[in-house]
Amino acid sequence: xxxxxxxxxxxxxxxxxxxxxxxxxxxxxxxxxxxxxxxxxxxxxxxxxxxxxxxxxxxxxxxxxxxxxxxxxxxxxxxxxxxxxxxxxxxxxxxxxxxxxxxxxxxxxxxxxxxxxxxxxxxxxxxxxxxxxxxxxxxxxxxxxxxxxxxxxxxxxxxxxxxxxxxxxxxx
Amino acid sequence: xxxxxxxxxxxxxxxxxxxxxxxxxxxxxxxxxxxxxxxxxxxxxxxxxxxxxxxxxxxxxxxxxxxxxxxxxxxxxxxxxxxxxxxxxxxxxxxxxxxxx
Amino acid sequence: xxxxxxxxxxxxxxxxxxxxxxxxxxxxxxxxxxxxxxxxxxxxxxxxxxxxxxxxxxxxxxxxxxxxxxxxxxxxxxxxxxxxxxxxxxxxxxxxxxxxxxxxxxxxxxxxxxxxxxxxxxxxxxxxxxxxxxxxxxxxxxxxxxxxxxxxxxxxxxxxxxxxxxxxxxxxxxxxxxxxxxxxxxxxxxxxxxxxxxxxxxxxxxxxxxxxxxxxxxxxxxxxxxxxxxxxxxxxxxxxxxxxxxxxxxxxxxxxxxxxxxxxxxxxxxxxxxxxxxxxxxxxxxxxxxxxxxxxxxxxxxxxxxxxxxxxxxxxxxxxxxxxxxxxxxxxxxxxxxxxxxxxxxxxxxxxxxxxxxxxxxxxxxxxxxxxxxxxxxxxxxxxxxxxxxxxxxxxxxxxxxxxxxxxxxxxxxxxxxxxxxxxxxxxxxxxxxxxxxxxxxxxxxxxxxxxxxxxxxxxxxxxxxxxxxxxxxxxxxxxxxxxxxxxxxxxxxxxxxxxxxxxxxxxxxxxxxxxxxxxxxxxxxxxxxxxxxxxxxxxxxxxxxxxxxxxxxxxxxxxxxxxxxxxxxxxxxxxxxxxxxxxxxxxxxxxxxxxxxxxxxxxxxxxxxxxxxxxxxxxxxxxxxxxxxxxxxxxxx
Numbered sequence: 001x002x003x004x005x006x007x008x009x010x011x012x013x014x015x016x017x018x019x020x021x022x023x024x025x026x027x028x029x030x031x032x033x034x035x036x037x038x039x040x041x042x043x044x045x046x047x048x049x050x051x052x053x054x055x056x057x058x059x060x061x062x063x064x065x066x067x068x069x070x071x072x073x074x075x076x077x078x079x080x081x082x083x084x085x086x087x088x089x090x091x092x093x094x095x096x097x098x099x100x101x102x103x104x105x106x107x108x109x110x111x112x113x114x115x116x117x118x119x120x121x122x123x124x125x126x127x128x129x130x131x132x133x134x135x136x137x138x139x140x141x142x143x144x145x146x147x148x149x150x151x152x153x154x155x156x157x158x159x160x161x162x163x164x165x166x167x168x169x170x171x172x
Numbered sequence: 173x174x175x176x177x178x179x180x181x182x183x184x185x186x187x188x189x190x191x192x193x194x195x196x197x198x199x200x201x202x203x204x205x206x207x208x209x210x211x212x213x214x215x216x217x218x219x220x221x222x223x224x225x226x227x228x229x230x231x232x233x234x235x236x237x238x239x240x241x242x243x244x245x246x247x248x249x250x251x252x253x254x255x256x257x258x259x260x261x262x263x264x265x266x267x268x269x270x271x272x273x
Numbered sequence: 274x275x276x277x278x279x280x281x282x283x284x285x286x287x288x289x290x291x292x293x294x295x296x297x298x299x300x301x302x303x304x305x306x307x308x309x310x311x312x313x314x315x316x317x318x319x320x321x322x323x324x325x326x327x328x329x330x331x332x333x334x335x336x337x338x339x340x341x342x343x344x345x346x347x348x349x350x351x352x353x354x355x356x357x358x359x360x361x362x363x364x365x366x367x368x369x370x371x372x373x374x375x376x377x378x379x380x381x382x383x384x385x386x387x388x389x390x391x392x393x394x395x396x397x398x399x400x401x402x403x404x405x406x407x408x409x410x411x412x413x414x415x416x417x418x419x420x421x422x423x424x425x426x427x428x429x430x431x432x433x434x435x436x437x438x439x440x441x442x443x444x445x446x447x448x449x450x451x452x453x454x455x456x457x458x459x460x461x462x463x464x465x466x467x468x469x470x471x472x473x474x475x476x477x478x479x480x481x482x483x484x485x486x487x488x489x490x491x492x493x494x495x496x497x498x499x500x501x502x503x504x505x506x507x508x509x510x511x512x513x514x515x516x517x518x519x520x521x522x523x524x525x526x527x528x529x530x531x532x533x534x535x536x537x538x539x540x541x542x543x544x545x546x547x548x549x550x551x552x553x554x555x556x557x558x559x560x561x562x563x564x565x566x567x568x569x570x571x572x573x574x575x576x577x578x579x580x581x582x583x584x585x586x587x588x589x590x591x592x593x594x595x596x597x598x599x600x601x602x603x604x605x606x607x608x609x610x611x612x613x614x615x616x617x618x619x620x621x622x623x624x625x626x627x628x629x630x631x632x633x634x635x636x637x638x639x640x641x642x643x644x645x646x647x648x649x650x651x652x653x654x655x656x657x658x659x660x661x662x663x664x665x666x667x668x669x670x671x672x673x674x675x676x677x678x679x680x681x682x683x684x685x686x687x688x689x690x691x692x693x694x695x696x697x698x699x700x701x702x703x704x705x706x707x708x709x710x711x712x713x714x715x716x717x718x719x720x721x722x723x724x725x726x727x728x729x730x731x732x733x734x735x736x737x738x739x740x741x742x743x744x745x746x747x748x749x750x751x752x753x754x755x756x757x758x759x760x761x762x763x764x765x766x767x768x769x770x771x772x773x774x775x776x777x778x779x780x781x782x783x784x785x786x787x788x789x790x791x792x793x794x795x796x797x798x799x800x801x802x803x804x805x806x807x808x809x810x811x812x813x814x815x816x817x818x819x820x821x822x823x824x825x826x827x828x829x830x831x832x833x834x835x836x837x838x839x840x841x842x843x844x845x846x847x848x849x850x851x852x853x854x855x856x857x858x859x860x861x862x863x864x865x866x867x868x869x870x871x872x873x874x875x876x877x878x879x880x881x882x883x884x885x886x887x888x889x890x891x892x893x894x895x896x897x898x899x900x901x902x903x904x905x906x907x908x909x910x911x
Contacts, residue, residue, distance in 0.1 A: 002173055002174070004173070004174040004175075005173075005174055005175050008174055008175045008179070008180075009175075012183045015183075015187060015213075015217075016183070016186055016187060016190065019187055019190045019191070019210050019213075020190055022194070022206060022210070023190060023193060023194040023197075023198070023203075023206075023207070023210075028200060028202050028203065031203065031206060032206065035206060035209065035210070038210070038213070039213065042213055042216070042217065045217065045220075046216075046217075046220055046235075048174070049174070049180075049220045049221060049223075049224050050220075050223075050224050051220050051223070051232045051235070053232075054216075054220065054232055054235050054236065054239075057236065057239055058216075058239065061239050061240075061243055062209075062213075062239055062242065062243075065243065066209070066242060066243055066246050069246060069247065069250060070202065070205070070206070070246070070250070073202070073250045073253065073254060074202060076254065077202075077253075077254065077257055077263070092193075092197050094196075094895060095192070095193045095196040095197035095895065096193055096197070098192065098193075098196065098895060098898055098899055098902070099189040099190070099192050099193040100189070101899075101902055102185070102188070102189050102192065102898070102902045103185055103186060103189045105902055105905060105906055105909075106181065106182060106185035106189075107182055107185070109905075109909055110178040110181050110182055110185075111178070113178070115177075116176065116177050116178030116181065117176050117177070117178060118176065118177050118225060119173045119174070119175070119176050119177070120173070120174045120175060120176070120177055120180065120221070120224050120225055121173060121174075121224075121227075122173070122174060123224060123227060125223075125229055125232060129229070130229060130232060130233075133229045133233065134233055134236065137233075138233050138237075141233075141237055145237055145240040145241070148240070148241065148244050149240065149243065149244050151244070152243075152244035152245075152247050152248050153247070155248050155251070156247045156248055156250075156251045159248070159251040159252060159255055160251045160254065160255075192898055195894060196891050196894050196895050196898065197891070199891075204890075265889070265890040265891060266889045266890075266891070268888070268890065269887060269888025269889060270888065
């Protein structure tokens with residue numbers, strides 16, 4: 001077990017543990033906080049797996065922007081008080097069964113495939129190299145993503161206005 | 173030499189399963205979206221591992237786009253949840269059953 | 274096809290003779306239903322022309338040494354080739370003549386008997402159908418064709434027995450006849466299939482060919498012979514399927530004369546005659562036939578001894594005489610059987626038609642009533658009755674005497690003397706009951722002038738009297754013709770023997786009459802007549818038969834040896850208690866139950882699956898992920 005390997009397993013357990021914690025929290029804010037920790041762990045994992053640029057992106061966008069957005073919305077909806085009522089831990093049985101089945105299937109597949117025994121060699125993707133690669137080969141996808149973000153922005157603004165402000169706009 | 177490739181896949185699968193359980197079993201719309209995020213996280217780990225396995229950058233590019241899509245989707249989703257909450261006053265997905273037979 | 278017919282006059286004549294009655298049937302059924310006299314005319318005309326054609330055929334072909342066959346392809350399936358066509362040899366020509374002649378006479382007789390009946394056209398349609406079916410049966414060249422016409426004959430018999438269908442007992446009788454003969458026919462059919470599997474075709478000539486039959490294993494031979502005999506048992510009312518024939522007397526008397534004395538029941542004997550070379554290959558089968566024939570003959574004779582109803586006496590007598598014929602054939606005497614078939618046809622038809630005259634006049638079947646009302650006053654029927662009864666009993670020099678002697682001679686040649694003794698007993702009983710019937714009518718004791726009640730006699734008034742005269746006229750002529758035949762036919766024994774012998778495979782059946790047996794049977798016949806005279810004929814006689822004095826015997830014989838009761842009990846137990854109950858339970862539990870279960874399952878499944886439609890998102894998501902998992906599995910394995 002090399003250092004990297006140990007690091008991998010440690011990080012893996014952190015990610016998994018906090019994810020499970022996030023799922024089982026009754027309070028939604030707590031859940032989101034756990035999830036942030038999970039994403040931070042994921043970011044370090046990305047760094048371990050040779051994608052530092054992605055690690056940075058993960059922290060900035062995923063853990064930073066998206067989860068904060070979650071928190072904003074949760075707090076807007078005043079859900080701490082109502083977090084007890086509507087969010088009973090539904091029926092876990094079928095869901096856990098389903099997850100377990102899925103997991104067993106994946107493990108089975110991995111075990112049976114000899115190509116999965118290949119040890120991963122450490123490598124690092126320099127951000128410069130990565131950037132050049134993206135813009136050389138996938139520039140179209142980058143443009144589309146930016147369009148998608150624009151559309152999402154417009155939609156969010158429009159949907160978020162609500163009825164009252166719409167009526168205000170209609171008045172000449 | 174970090175870990176065998178299979179372990180990365182198994183980890184990604186486990187995270188995905190956790191996200192699946194969260195999405196299906198929680199009766200809060202916010203937690204639904206949290207489940208989606210966890211699942212996407214798992215997928216991202218799988219892609220990065222694959223990129224490392226085959227020493228190609230394409231996997232990491234895909235994760236880039238995945239992050240971007242997640243951002244767009246979360247924003248729209250949350251706005252919808254807010255609007256729905258404003259309309260019905262409940263965040264329980266079981267309450268939105270107007271389309272039942 | 275016409276051009277193929279004209280160079281062959283025989284074929285043409287045969288085709289004409291055989292198809293005319295069918296044309297008559299179709300025309301009457303479709304076109305002339307509402308014109309009774311026209312229908313009768315068409316039918317009688319058709320059968321008369323057929324008769325003339327048949328006679329011409331006989332004249333044409335009486336010297337040909339070998340059978341003539343015209344066959345065409347019918348069913349060809351793999352290795353099975355069944356042909357249909359006409360097979361003209363002496364046996365079939367004899368039967369054809371018999372059928373055509375008696376059909377013609379009976380149809381003429383019916384002009385008088387059935388006059389005024391609302392179903393007159395229908396009656397003649399069915400008569401034509403029967404004539405057609407019976408004639409075609411006689412000349413069928415393959416067993417399957419014969420079976421088809423066999424069934425058609427059964428059908429026409431059902432239609433004619435149940436002719437007065439408004440009467441419940443008549444329709445019941447028709448149904449009973451059909452079902453019982455059908456039982457026999459099922460055995461026949463199974464035998465046919467056995468033969469078909471083995472031979473690949475059902476040609477009668479091929480079956481009779483000794484070499485061909487020798488290819489079958491003896492066991493198979495016996496089984497198929499017994500099964501085919503099942504059909505004969507059914508159709509010719511042998512034991513144990515004999516109870517339909519007395520009930521079939523519900524039909525009009527001409528029908529009884531035609532079907533149940535002369536032709537239809539003789540179809541069974543005819544089949545035996547036809548396939549005699551085939552049957553004689555199996556010794557054990559022939560022994561069984563002999564037993565069946567003997568038992569039938571004796572049983573039916575006893576039943577005839579205690580009957581009050583004239584038609585019932587004649588019905589049992591028919592069964593008994595058929596038993597005689599089967600005995601003769603089973604003992605190897607083909608000519609004896611065939612000759613008795615012919616003479617029996619003549620005198621039995623005669624007897625029935627005579628009875629019909631009285632039934633038509635007096636409206637009653639009862640012997641004693643007919644006698645008391647002055648039945649003997651009708652001269653021609655009475656005389657013909659005596660002639661017919663003499664033929665039946667076997668009094669010399671009537672034809673019945675010669676044919677019965679031939680049978681006795683055949684029986685005497687068997688090793689076991691028990692058959693001859695049975696035959697002699699039968700002769701005694703036959704003479705007894707035949708003349709019992711005659712004497713009850715001839716010497717009625719008290720005449721109706723003493724016991725007459727008002728309004729009991731037949732139609733009164735001048736119109737009715739005029740009716741009676743024309744009816745009588747028409748009804749008497751067939752009687753006279755048949756009586757003449759009965760008187761004379763006995764002397765044609767030798768020519769008939771020669772005629773029939775020209776057929777291959779028949780050994781000389783005309784045995785020399787054993788003098789001892791001949792005298793013995795003649796003596797017994799006279800004794801029988803004497804006993805009947807003693808009990809019924811003398812003045813002041815007790816008018817009760819010696820059998821009727823024993824109540825046990827009287828009950829036994831009157832109830833047909835309790836055969837009917839046995840059958841109804843068997844039917845009740847087997848069908849009603851077992852099969853019906855099983856079927857009802859099966860219907861209730863298995864069929865209805867399974868349908869109910871299925872329906873309930875569907876409802877439950879629907880209820881179970883309705884959670885998908887509840888509008889709850891989580892369930893749909895679960896199904897979605899489950900489907901994804903299954904797909905992964907599928908693609909991984911595949």
